[in-house]
Amino acid sequence: MAGSGTGGLFTLAWGVFATGLGTIVATDFRGAAHAAARSRGTSVRFQRVVAAVFALVGPVVLVVGVRELMRGKAVGGDMPRLPVPFLLFRAFAVAVALWTMWRPGGWVRRAWAAGGVLRQGAAAVTALTWIGFALGLGFGQQIVMLVSWLLGGAAGLILLLLEDPAEERGRPGAGPTR
Known part of the structure; x- marks a missing residue:
């Protein structure tokens, strides 16, 4: 490596x-x-x-x-500059991902609604790092991408650790697993 x-x-x-x-x-x-x-x-x-x-x-x-x-x-x-069509596709993909996370029933929206400074902060950081990663990719800034990835991963782990499994089982659509 x-x-x-x-x-x-x-x-x-x-x-x-x-x-x-x-x-x-x-x-x-x-x-x-x-x-x-x-x-x-x-x-x-x-x-x-x-x-x-x-x-x-x-x-x-x-x-x-x-x-x-x-x-x-x-x-x-250094990273190469990416073509405009790829950047537009990436912007669309990030917009869809953010919509999926923040829509009613989305995992970031659920974390935000659960309350608490740590949960809401981690939810906000998770969403912002998607934007930071896309911007870093678009402008060829590898350090911005990597810091966004590291912060987003840490925030996602915090949300995972704070998730209440009993609350998950009571959610509609959270049926039994194999």
Whole structure:
């Protein structure tokens, strides 16, 4: 990985996200594996096995990222400017994603409605990082993309940890999992 040119910040973000999410889903913390299985239409066992792989590989990638940062390799090379049609498609995709998150019944809207400064802050950061990632991609700013990705992943993990599994089971459409 050190020679791939991705830079330590990308590797660090990937390692943090893989370790955190992998551990949470693999251990089925607060019903995370069940929620993932419901949202993807797969079995809980499959979700936990895949998450376990991420939980095992994540710390290795995290250490590699820290080593790259210590060597002064924060980011890889410059990113090329993207063509306008791709940027328009990306803007549309982000708009659809934000609508899906904030629509009534969307996961960010539910977190916001549950109240609490931490939940509402994490919900807002999650939505803002989608915009930051798209802007970083559009303007070729890799550092903006990576920081957005890292902050969005951390905010998403906070929302996942604060989610109440009993509340999820009582929601319409949250039927039994395989």
